[in-house]
Structures are given as structure tokens and as C-alpha cells.
Amino acid sequence: MKKILSFIVLSCAVLSAYGSALVNVYGRQYRLLNGRWDAIVDLYDQGGRMKVYENRQPEGETDFYEYAFDGGLRLEVPGDWNSQNPELKYYEGTVWYGRHFDAEPQQGKREILYFGAVSYRCNVYLNGRFIGSHEGGFTPFEIDVTDDLKRGDNFLVVEVNNRRTKDAIPALAFDWWNYGGITRDVMLVTVPDNYVHDYKVQLDKHKPDLINIEVKMSEPVAGQSVKVEIPGLKKRFEAVTDENGEVQGAMNVKNLKRWAPDAPVLYDVTVTGGDDRVEERIGFRNIEVDGTRILINGEPRFMRCISFHEEIPQRMGRAFSKADATMLLSEARDLGVNMIRLAHYPQNEYTVRMAEEMGILLWQEIPIWQGIDFTDAGTLEKAKGMLTEMISRDRNRCAVGFWGVANETKPGEARDAFLRELLSTGRAIDTTRLYVAAFDLVEFDRDRKVFSMNDPFTENLDVVAVNKYMGWYHPWPLSPEKAVWDVNPDKPLIISEFGGEALYGQSGSEDIVSSWSEDYQARLYRDNIEMFSHIPNLAGVSPWILFDFRSPFRFHPVNQEGWNRKGLVSDRGQRKKAWYLMRDYYKSKRDAEK
Ligand code: GCB
16 A cells, blocks of 8 residues: 655655655646546545445446446535535535546656645545545645556545544634635646655855755665756756765855845746756745844845735635635735735645745744644644645745744643644754744733733744734723833744724724724724834734635624624725725835835
């Protein structure tokens, strides 16, 4: 039985094989297996017992099967099932996806089945045989199917399940829609027998003219020749692999134009190893912390950030395409941001790559979101796997400046040990990004008359982030112009969430929270913006959130109807009053840096 790479720990490899799928999959030779798949909804999980993955047809006079893929429900892949069929809007359970495809295996080539993401867990079967499984709804995985593919017709089945469980990540309750399905591209990738599996081509953390290089071939064989070329810099790096099939090195570059938010510069890069050759565009930039400041290419930059979920509100479905990325990112850009916090999980590669092309820095995180069982060893392994898969997919993306490891966790021995291990897993793969987590424990200290937080774990992070809903979940204990902060004064602090709900078009008192009005929301934004000038170590802010989004725990029948209404933009795309305030604030911040 073939194993997929997820969750397998290989301790000392340079490039951890732990959960990492083929890097730069869109730069390979591939065939999309997207389109309409047949589907069987399996509410009681009976399909396994019935072996529906064998897709048998009755033979003879007495034979019959109580299932068939043919002639039933059909679902679009990629896509969540919730938005495709009214009966599946709230569905949490199993759906079996099946499809035929033709293959033509070639001598000297390997065929890799690659899933951009399946939400949340799945088993995969090819031609009636189990070939692999994966858990985690937002990261890619692959299965080498070279030995299982038949010439001509093949039948692929994916058993997808999105039931919430205590040991899952995220766990039992989270403030976004639990979309299920094959939610990103499915690809059959053809590579040479021995191929470039992984590489990193990125600027040194501190040096503006040193590009560090790591390449890993699929075969752990010494003496293979590897080349990395950057024609735009007239540079070529050549080396031979060690016995792990790996190469590490560096090259000095002159006249490098570094990528920066608002000034994206990308270079064509070619990686050649044996008979394989992969191309892509890569940018180079430095990001580091100096005291309480975040430096990009040596310059202090204020992070003008926004968050969005991977959701298109207008169709109440998960975003998955280039067109979706364009919609989300152009609305963010119009607000004047230089950074996006991709809430609350790794988002699709189209979004990440397009943000990079547009010159928008990214904070990408795994869904360690409240309510995680930090005592569970299995959960920790999953978290490490997700972090590894996220970093492995995107560590050549210079747009990614921050890896987020947690959102709103409470101090405690189990949590601290869990997060500490996550950080060391991340830092073992990538030391060049800033590690961050968001906390919601800032309190007003009535004696000292300052906002403060006591969570010693923050010392382990490069940047501390705080979600604080002043004027919404917390009434102001004093007026915003007196709201002074003393939170991790020696580190950069990002206000990673603030905001309040408003129903688009609703006018009401700007003094009454429950007016759910744009007027109250705008006032809340004015007050928070005032408070920001009393946070000495403030390195950036990020309103929660760009768009209203679907949430199962927003019960108000008039003002919410299953939507979290904290968007600066409504579910129909209309901008609320607070959007304009934020745009003006960001403009003033940008002008101040000129
Ligand atoms: C938070 C969470 C975010 C929620 C938000 C809210 O603190 O991090 O995921 O959606 O609050 O609206 O309550």
C-alpha cells in the first residue's frame, strides 16, 4: 500500500519530507481533473462497508448493488458541496466523489495525483483500491499513482468527510462556514522518474545580496547535477546532490531589485535537476524585526492590513479560482492595504501568487483557532503536519512575510508546550519569516490605567498580535484618547482584529451598539483609530474583516441571518461607511512613509 507523505516525520532531512507535496505544482506538466464528478451523499457512513469505491456493476441474474455513481448527484470540482445543492447547505458528513479519466502512463515518467485541498478529511481510491488519505482542509497533498494507473480508463473515488471533531483543527466550533468537499484543483502531474521535488530559492534573512538555495530531488542519490538559473540577474548556480539527493548553497547577486509591498519585482527562475526542469517567478526581499519595528528591505513599514476568509459572499461558497482571487484581492487593494492576513487558514495558491504579483505582503496561518485540544498528541501531530504543508507550499513566495501559529489561545502548560513545538517545527523549515500568533487577552488594568496582557509565551514570537474589539465586545473603560497600551513594549505589536457589526444601509445611533448601524460601526472605527495613536509599539493594524461572511453562530434573525456582519463591505459588495474611514487612515499612513 502506498503512503502519501502527509504526517510522516523524517527528522534530519534538510528539506523535511514531513507533509510536503511537490513544490510549484502549477509550474509542472499537469492535467486538471476538475469538472463535474459523480457524488453519493452518505449520511450514515455506510459506503465503506458497501465498498462503493469498487464501483461495481451487477453481473448475471442475481447480482445487484444498492449504489451507483452514475445517474445521481453531480458536484463541481473544485467547489464546496454546501453552495451547490440546497440540501447540502448545512451538511456535515461524508460524500463520495467519483469520476473516470483516461491515462496514458509513459516509460520513464511518474504520475502524481495532487489535491490542492479537500475539506476536511479524505480517503482516496483508484480503480477500487485504497491509495491514500489526508486530514486538514486547507493544505495540499499528493499520492504517487504511477504503479496504480491503467492505460485507458481509470476510476478515481474520494471519500470526503467534514464532520467537526474535538481532535480536529479547527475543532468543534469556529466562526466561519464548515464548507465540505474537494475545494481546490485536482491534478494529475507527470514528472520524470527522478524529479525536482522541492526547492527553496530565497534571499538570506539579513543580507540583501545573498540568495540561499536548496533543492531536493525525488531520488535520494548522490552526484546528480542541479542548476538554478536567474537570467534577469545573469546568474547560474550549479552543484551536485549529496546522498539524500539534496543540494544546498548560495549565490551572491548584484543589482538585485528587491520585491516590496507596493513595488513587486519578480524574476524568472529555472530549476533543473537531472531530466526535470521547473520554471517560475520568484521575488526576493528581506523582512526582519528591529526592536518594535518591522523592517522590509531595511526600511520600517507600518502594516496596513486586512483579513478575508476564503469565501465569495455573493455565492456563499468557498473561493477557489483565479477569478475569485481577483475579486478578493482587488477589493483589498482598493482599501489601500500593503498586507493581508489570510484568515484563518492557508488559502489557495491563486490568491497567494496573485497577491505577490500585486505587491501585497501576506500573513498566512494554520487554523489553530480557539477550542483546540492542546493535550492531545494526535492533534499536535496534525498541527505540525499542517504547518509543514503550508510552509512547504509557499516558502518561495516572498509575499509571505509572516507565519501565524495560533489565534486566541489561553495560557497553560499544555498550550505552551504545543505552541513551542509548533514554532520549532516551523523554524526547522523556515527561519526567514516572522512568526506570529494572535491573542485576545489584553485587559484594561484599572490601577495602572493602561491596557496590558500577561502571556509569557509571547516572548517566543517575533511579532505579537492582538485581537481587541473595543466598542463591540468590550465597552470603553475610558475615552479612546486616554486608551494607552503597555503590551509587549519591546516587540512589534499588530492589532490583528478590531471592529464591530453593521448591516449595510442601516442608519441608526452612533452611540448604541445594538443599532447594528453603519453609523455605530463608523464611530467605533474612529474611536479605535484614535486609540492606535496611544500604542507605542504599534507596527500595524488589521480591521476584522473585509467582507461580511457566513457564520453558523450569528443568530440574530434581522441583523445577521447567519452572517457575521463585521465586514467593511457587505455580502453584496457594497462598501459601508467604515470602509471610507479605513481607506483614509491607510492613505495617511502611506503618505507618512513617503
Ligand atoms: C475573533 C476571531 C474571529 C471572529 C471574530 C468575531 O476574535 O478571531 O475569527 O470571527 O472574533 O467576529 O467575533
